[in-house]
Each structure stands twice: as structure tokens, then as C-alpha cells.
Amino acid sequence: MPQDIYDKIMMVAKRRxxxxxxxxxxxxxAGFYDYGPLGSQLKNNVENLWRTFFLLKDHCLEINTPTITLYEVLKASGHVEEFTDLTVDCSRCKRSYKVEDIIDKEVSVDQAIREDNITCPTCKSKLSNFHPVNLMFSTTIGIGEGRKAFLRPETAQGIFTNFHLLYQHSRKKLPFGVVQIGKGYRNEISPRQGTLRQREFSMAEAEVFFDPKNKTHPYFDMIKDKELFLFDNEKEWNISVAEAVKHKxxxxxxxxxxxYLTQEFLFTAGVNQKKFRFRKHAADELAHYATECWDAELLSERFGWVECVGIADRSAYDLNAHIISSGVDMYTLRKFDEPRGIVIKKIVPKMNILGPRFVGKARKIKEQxxxxxxASVKRITVIIDGESIDIPKECYDIVEIEEKQIGEKFIPHVIEPSYGIDRVIYFLLEHNYVEGKKNEEDYTVLKLNxxxxxxxxxxxxLIGDDKLIDIAKNIDVILRSEGIATYYDENGTIGRRYARMDEIGTPFCITVDHESLTDHKVTLRDRxxxxxxxxKIQDIAGYLKKKMTI
Known part of the structure; x- marks a missing residue:
């Protein structure tokens, strides 16, 4: 069976x-991969390019939080109930499958189950007993009873649980964005797409907080005339950013x-613009926290269209959930021009009922x-010392009072671009992998940006002459001191050395020859x-730096 592009890329990726x-x-x-020396540097470069867009261009803040996340956090966020895949187990061959992966792509999961014709891909047995499975890796913090926790399924919750501190850090001004790059975990049922479907994966996420009454962006006018490539599951659009907003x-x-910022990042990183689109989520595929979501999808020769980035409007879902669950004030303030008398609703706890019913926990319940x-809740549940407690309506009153206020409190909305870094890296390899012939031999070039x-x-x-070697090694030292990653090679013919560099995506090669001894110049080759x-040797660092800037 002939190799397809995925097989060829993974073979080169492993060998090099x-x-x-x-x-x-x-x-x-299945579901775990290591980055080797070149892969690690490629990954670092992609992540640092991402930082250029979000930290420097968009003025976001960056934080770093633990990958182990308390049960209470993910219970509040909805992941304990919602982070699931519909699964089926084969009783004959003892394999488990994600239902969505083993049915006809033209048929919905509900329809396939109704028609009762789903079979095991391995042994062809008829399958039944479909059930949801939570995909988080569980763990316990501490010895003995400890505290229940999970390996995080996303980096976002670490940002949300720090919001009250980050809001202070941002001098209580909206909008502001916070980013995090790190590992996420998903206990995939049967990962089958190589590096595209991993159980431990790298994410780059931004949580950008806005006043829900003002979802404008301060840099919108700079990009409003740029073109987007959109697909709403029915129609493709090549349309300006401004027109896309105007027509809703x-x-x-x-x-x-x-x-648009996502599109610019991916194009700058080097994905093929002809194999790119944004696809809008249909209502029935939105995540539990999202009101609108667009996926940046990239086209693979083997896997078809693959989601690599999701850009979601998470509204106030997460912050509201953590306020209710933790009892911590994470509201923001929309200031009035002058103080106003406002009628507001407040919860007044009935301690004569709370005290006898909840004894030592009553004071903490009252505070929450x-x-x-x-106005934001129908049923009140609080978490006290790790325990989820439903509070009956007879334990509190809701009263209206008039207060003099300098502003009104509200929960900000969140726009979240969430990037799968491993998927972006794979597509940089696939979209830039070029095969050809040179001197009647197979020749591979990886045209990385x-x-x-x-x-x-x-x-x-050029040859193993000590004088040429000394100059070449000195250039190597100079470029490395300027922050330019180099590879020194004196083995084999120049053609073979070029080929080795072309195969790993090195954009430039410098050759020191005998003329270099007198004219103090080198030959620079473009891949x-x-x-x-x-x-000129003295100009080479500056020349290369100009070639490697956005």
C-alpha cells in the first residue's frame, strides 16, 4: 500500500x-507523542510567534497556573457533567469506541442510534448500550482521603479563578485579555489521528474580558477592511471583517x-491559505459554555478538514458559575457619571433557619x-469546604432596597480564542512538505517560514580546509550570539548538505569558500x-534578521 503524505511526514519527523x-x-x-530536538524548537518558535500576536500586538497579560485542577473548579465550570463523549463497548473484541468516529459522516449520532445499525469496526459485531464517558483524568491531591482533582481539560479555568486578582492588576479597566500556554489533557476513547488527537496536548488560550454592553474592540478599525474566509455550514463567504459584523x-x-487575529497568525506561521477556512458551529454542536463559536479549520490530505483553533463567545458563563460556587466577588463595576439612587434586589439570609439546619457551616453559607x-440564579447551590449544598428557598428572602451607588456591578463577558498548538504544528509540516526530483533522485523540501x-x-x-573551517565556525559563533539558530556541517558534498537542511526546513545556508579569504564575503543560498x-560577513547577521521579522 503506497504511503500518503501523513505517513511520509511522520517518517521524516521521526528520522530527523x-x-x-x-x-x-x-x-x-496511542495518544502520546514526544517532540525531539527540532520539534521542540519548532514548537517554541510557534508559541513565541503566538505570544507576539497576543502579548505585543494585543497587549494581553500572560499567567501560568497548575495543570492539576480541583474538583470544585471543574464541577462549577460544568466539565464534570458536560466534558463527555458518547461511547460504546464491544462485548466480543473488548474494544471501546467514540460513537461519532464509527458512523457514516453523513448521518447524525441520534439517527445512527435510532436506525440501530452501528457495528464494531474490528469484528463487525452489532453494537448497543451507548453511554456517555467523562474524558478527564482524575487524581487525588494528598495522601489518604485527600482532595479530588483532575488534570485540566483546558487552561482557561486557571484564568477565571484568578479573575478578581487580574482585574485589580489591570486597574479595573475593561477590556483586558489574559493568556496561558500549557498542557491540557483529554482521556480520548480511541485516538486514531496521530498527533492531531492526543491525550496530552499543548494549548494556547486567551480569555479576553469585555463589558457585555460594549463588545467593541479598540483595534477594530485597523483590521475592519481585511478579508475573512468564512463557512456557515451552508455558504462560503469571502467578506471583510466589517461587513461580517454589519450583516450579523x-x-x-x-x-x-x-x-481575524487568528487568521493572521496562522497565515504568518505558514499554513496554506488555500486549505484554510473558518466554520461556524451549528446550534447543536456548541459547547455548554458558548453562545457563538467559529473554528479555524485546516485541510489535510488524509484527515479532511480539521479544527485547529476555536474562537468562542463564552458570555458570562464561567465567571458567573465561579461566583455562585465559590462565593467570591468577581463582579466588575460600570461607573455612572454621577451617583444614582438605584433599587436593587438582595438576598437576605434567615439565620434563624440556617443556624439550626446547617450549624457550623451557617456563617459561611450566609457570606456566600x-x-x-x-437575578442571575434560579436555584442556589454553594460549595462549603468542598461540599456542594443546595439552599432551600425558606432559608433566605429576596428583598428590594434603594441604594446610592457610583456604578452598577456586572459580570464581564469573555471572548476566547483557543489554539491546539500540536495541530498547528502538524499542519505547518503537511502544508509545507514538498516532494520533487533532483538529479533523478527523490528530493524533499520543507518550506517552513x-x-x-x-x-x-x-x-x-566548502571543503575541509582549516582556514575555511575557522571562518565558518566564527560565523557560527557570531550568529548564535545574535540569537540566530544555526547548524554547522562540514561532512559530505555541498549538495548533500543543502539537501539535509532543505529536508528539515532550514531557510538559508551559508557557504565559506576560498574567495572568502580575500573578499570577506560568503555565499548565501535561499532554500x-x-x-x-x-x-559581506560583517553584514550577514543584520541581513538574516530582516528576513526573519514579521
């Missing part, structure tokens, strides 16, 4: 040090801005009840054009 199967000497396990294809400026906005290429420059002495030009 981009990606290795994890634990291979013990037989390996995208619901607000803030969401549209981050959709007083923080809750009665210099911004993300793990090695920027190959440095070669994509194969054109060569002479450059």
Missing part, C-alpha cells in the same frame, strides 16, 4: 528529530477581531448568599528559490 512516539521501547501507547454573520466586533446576584523554522541557517565550509548571492 521532530516527533517521536512516546514510550516506544515499551510498545508505545459574526455577532460582535470583539469576536470578529479575534477571528450575600454575594450572589438573585523562517519565523518558525527550528534551524535558521546552515553553515558550511525556496535556490538562488545564491554574495554577502
Amino acid at each position: 528529530g521532530f516527533i517521536y512516539p512516546s514510550f516506544e521501547i515499551y510498545g508505545g501507547i 454573520i459574526i455577532n460582535n466586533q470583539a469576536l470578529a477581531y479575534y477571528i 448568599l450575600e454575594l450572589i446576584d438573585p 523562517p519565523l518558525v523554522a527550528p534551524i535558521k541557517v546552515g553553515i558550511f565550509p 525556496d528559490t535556490t538562488k545564491q548571492e554574495r554577502q
Whole structure:
């Protein structure tokens, strides 16, 4: 059976040090991969390019939070109930499958179950007894009873639980954004798509907080005339950002801005623009926290259209859930021009009922009840010392009172661009993998953008002459001191050395020859054009840096 592009890429990736199967000497396990020396540097470069867009261009803040997350956090966020896949087990061959993966793509899951014709892909037995399975890895913090926890399914919750501190850090001004790059975990039922479907994966997420009455973006006018490539499951659109908002294809400026920023990042990183689109989530596929979501999808020769980024309007879902669950005040303030008398609703705890019923926990329950906005809840549940407690209506009153206020409290809305870094990296490899012939031999070039290429420059002495070697090694030291990643190679013919660099995506090569001894110049070769030009040694670092800037 001939190899397809995925097989070829993974073969090169393993041989040249981009990606290795994890634990291979013990037989390996699906859903886990290691980044080798070149893969690690490629990953670092992609993540740092992402930081350029979100930290420097968009003025976001960056934080870092634990990958182990308390049960209470993910209970409040809805992941304990909602982070599931519909699963089926085969009683004959003892395999488990995600139902969505083993049915006809043209048929919905509900329809396939109704028609009762789902069979095991391995042994062809008829399958039944479909059931949801939570996909989080569970753990316990501490010895003995400890505290229940999970490996985080997303980095976002670490940002939400710090919101009250971050709001203070941002001088209580909206909008502001917070980003985090790190590991996420998903205990996939049967991962089958190589590095595209991993159980431990790298994420880059931004949570950008807005006043729900003002979902504009301060930089919107700078990008409003840029073109987006949209697909709403029925129609494709090549449309300006402004027109997409005007016609409500995208619901607000803030969401549209981050959709465009995602497009610009992916194009800059080097994905093929002809194999790219944004697809809007249908109502029945929205996550439990989202009111609108667009996926940046990239086209793979083997896997078809694959989601690599999700840009969601999470509204106030998460912060509201954590306010209710934790009792911590994470409201923001919309100031009035001058103080106003306002009639507000408040929860007044009835201690004569709470005290006897909840004894030692009554005071903590009272404190949490007083923080809750009665307009935002129908049923009140609080978490005290890790225990979820339903509070009956007879334990409190809801009263209207008039207060003099300088502003009104509200819960900000959140726009979330969430990037699967591993998927982006795979598509940079697939979209830039080029096969050809040279001197009647197979020849492979990886046309990575210099911004993300793990090695920027190959440095070669033409032959093993000590004088040429000394110059080449000195150039190597100079470029590395300037922050330019190099690879020094003096083995084999120049053609073979070029080929080795082309295969791993190195955009430039420098050759030191005998003329370099007198004219103090070197030959600089461009990978994509194969054109060569002479450059002064003293100018080479500055010349290369210009080639590697956005």
C-alpha cells in the first residue's frame, strides 16, 4: 500500500528529530507523542510567534497556573457533567469506541442510534448500550482521603479563578485579555489521528474580558477592511471583517477581531491559505459554555478538514458559575457619571433557619448568599469546604432596597480564542512538505517560514580546509550570539548538505569558500528559490534578521 503524505511526514519527523512516539521501547501507547530536538524548537518558535500576536500586538497579560485542577473548579465550570463523549463497548473484541468516529459522516449520532445499525469496526459485531464517558483524568491531591482533582481539560479555568486578582492588576479597566500556554489533557476513547488527537496536548488560550454592553474592540478599525474566509455550514463567504459584523454573520466586533487575529497568525506561521477556512458551529454542536463559536479549520490530505483553533463567545458563563460556587466577588463595576439612587434586589439570609439546619457551616453559607446576584440564579447551590449544598428557598428572602451607588456591578463577558498548538504544528509540516526530483533522485523540501523554522541557517565550509573551517565556525559563533539558530556541517558534498537542511526546513545556508579569504564575503543560498548571492560577513547577521521579522 503506497504511503500518503501523513505517513511520509511522520517518517521524516521521526528520522530527523521532530516527533517521536512516546514510550516506544515499551510498545508505545496511542495518544502520546514526544517532540525531539527540532520539534521542540519548532514548537517554541510557534508559541513565541503566538505570544507576539497576543502579548505585543494585543497587549494581553500572560499567567501560568497548575495543570492539576480541583474538583470544585471543574464541577462549577460544568466539565464534570458536560466534558463527555458518547461511547460504546464491544462485548466480543473488548474494544471501546467514540460513537461519532464509527458512523457514516453523513448521518447524525441520534439517527445512527435510532436506525440501530452501528457495528464494531474490528469484528463487525452489532453494537448497543451507548453511554456517555467523562474524558478527564482524575487524581487525588494528598495522601489518604485527600482532595479530588483532575488534570485540566483546558487552561482557561486557571484564568477565571484568578479573575478578581487580574482585574485589580489591570486597574479595573475593561477590556483586558489574559493568556496561558500549557498542557491540557483529554482521556480520548480511541485516538486514531496521530498527533492531531492526543491525550496530552499543548494549548494556547486567551480569555479576553469585555463589558457585555460594549463588545467593541479598540483595534477594530485597523483590521475592519481585511478579508475573512468564512463557512456557515451552508455558504462560503469571502467578506471583510466589517461587513461580517454589519450583516450579523459574526455577532460582535470583539469576536470578529479575534477571528481575524487568528487568521493572521496562522497565515504568518505558514499554513496554506488555500486549505484554510473558518466554520461556524451549528446550534447543536456548541459547547455548554458558548453562545457563538467559529473554528479555524485546516485541510489535510488524509484527515479532511480539521479544527485547529476555536474562537468562542463564552458570555458570562464561567465567571458567573465561579461566583455562585465559590462565593467570591468577581463582579466588575460600570461607573455612572454621577451617583444614582438605584433599587436593587438582595438576598437576605434567615439565620434563624440556617443556624439550626446547617450549624457550623451557617456563617459561611450566609457570606456566600450575600454575594450572589438573585437575578442571575434560579436555584442556589454553594460549595462549603468542598461540599456542594443546595439552599432551600425558606432559608433566605429576596428583598428590594434603594441604594446610592457610583456604578452598577456586572459580570464581564469573555471572548476566547483557543489554539491546539500540536495541530498547528502538524499542519505547518503537511502544508509545507514538498516532494520533487533532483538529479533523478527523490528530493524533499520543507518550506517552513523562517519565523518558525527550528534551524535558521546552515553553515558550511566548502571543503575541509582549516582556514575555511575557522571562518565558518566564527560565523557560527557570531550568529548564535545574535540569537540566530544555526547548524554547522562540514561532512559530505555541498549538495548533500543543502539537501539535509532543505529536508528539515532550514531557510538559508551559508557557504565559506576560498574567495572568502580575500573578499570577506560568503555565499548565501535561499532554500525556496535556490538562488545564491554574495554577502559581506560583517553584514550577514543584520541581513538574516530582516528576513526573519514579521
